[in-house]
């Protein structure tokens with residue numbers, strides 16, 4: 191994770207608000223006037239009382255009617271400020287969510303293959319949610335506190351410069367020094383909290399996914415102990431954060447009272463020495479007491495902001511992450527006339543997975559690739575799909591390097607059936623339609639017949655309209671695999687890449703599918719990765735691979 195300093199982080203996060211700056215100006219104006227109104231309700235109240243006790247004093251500013259008007263305005267202005275701030279925050283959250291999803295689209299599938307998915311889920315859900323605090327409760331309160339402090343310093347200083355200096359010192363201490371102190375004290379804590387929360391989500395997700403293994407091998411207690419330990423660490427840090435928050439509130443309240451007392455003492459001395467009249471001293475004192483609201487809001491930000499900034503950091507990291515492969519556009523459209531790998535080497539990390547692999551995939555033929563588990567067969571298919579970038583050697587389609595083919599063009603030319611078929615929460619028909627969005631029911635049924643799954647679908651309560659969600663996890667591996675194959679048949683790509691397409695099928699269904707594949711290849715090309723010798727029967731050529739090269 192990149193560590194940006196608070197200034198850079200805030201600058202980057204604030205820059206996102208630019209398109210909504212009009213709303214921000216309104217939020218700050220409403221907030222400033224609202225707080226000013228609230229302060230002057232008390233000040234005016236004191237003025238009215240003074241004018242009753244000492245008739246004829248200048249303290250009486252506008253009368254009781256002004257208090258009523260200010261009270262009404264306070265409500266309206268507060269509503270306006272909150273409405274503007276939340277409009278900014280929720281519009282920005284929508285914008286950030288859409289940016290995060292387009293970043294994930296570019297980063298996937300490489301990012302999703304090895305990534306810690308729980309952490310990613312925490313980022314997509316709670317980290318983005320937390321940014322609401324920054325956009326609705328941070329930017330405008332800072333500006334409101336600044337304007338309010340400046341205005342009140344001048345207003346109190348009007349009675350006597352010394353009182354103005356005390357007021358300024360009070361606002362700076364509560365609104366700047368306390369938040370900075372708390373921010374420094376809690377530095378790193380927010381990042382740790384977000385990281386631990388992400389790691390707990392990952393662990394819960396992993397435990398749920400591996401539930402059958404956990405039950406089978408009776409390791410539930412160990413998993414529970416691991417979850418307990420992670421929860422405890424998280425709770426410990428949350429407690430530290432809460433304690434810090436409590437200290438922050440206590441410190442702020444103490445300082446507010448100290449500065450109120452200081453101004454009271456100074457004003458009393460000035461009255462005593464005849465340099466200030468009594469009414470002015472009372473108004474200055476009431477003015478300071480009633481104007482702390484905006485700076486106290488800033489003092490409270492000190493600790494909560496840590497969490498928000500940590501979330502901002504994680505979201506910005508994802509937005510700035512460089513994709514493993516770039517989207518290619520603007521290249522000439524190509525048709526498929528065969529594929530070729532020459533001297534192809536590849537590694538995910540240090541270890542070389544493919545080393546100098548060369549092979550030809552002739553058009554209209556079935557090319558089988560066999561090899562031991564881990565020999566790099568699936569990796570080769572992923573390079574053909576350009577999920578990862580070829581760094582050494584060449585991988586071409588119709589004589590054009592994969593990295594020079596428009597991404598959309600490449601997706602049209604290739605159909606990839608992985609070892610795991612993912613089904614969305616939708617009907618069977620719509621799950622198949624993602625391979626060809628305008629497919630008619632007849633076309634879908636034809637693809638399912640080829641994949642030997644049509645008869646099974648007809649036994650379902652609503653046939654092709656049965657929602658996959660209602661079937662829950664009851665779909666067998668073989669049924670999923672055949673639905674994956676039906677998608678490939680439906681997608682009219684000339685090159686079909688199949689990774690262990692029959693591993694979950696019985697020999698009868700395997701024979702039906704292989705027969706369909708053989709028929710399909712009259713006008714399509716198939717790359718078939720499998721361990722099974724029976725599957726390789728239909729291949730026109732079989733290429734054995736070992737340790738990432740032809741054996």
Ligand SMILES: Nc1ncnc2c1ncn2[C@@H]1O[C@H](COP(=O)(O)OP(=O)(O)OP(=O)(O)O)[C@@H](O)[C@H]1O
Nearest residue numbers: 303304538539543562563564565566567568569570
């Ligand atoms: N995203 C990844 N990041 C790091 N290593 C990976 C990744 N994907 C695969 N590998 C590693 O690359 C090696 C080759 O994997 P690959 O899936 O290509 O082999 P395979 O021949 O298809 O194996 P199998 O027949 O078991 O599916 C394995 O050691 C695997 O752990």
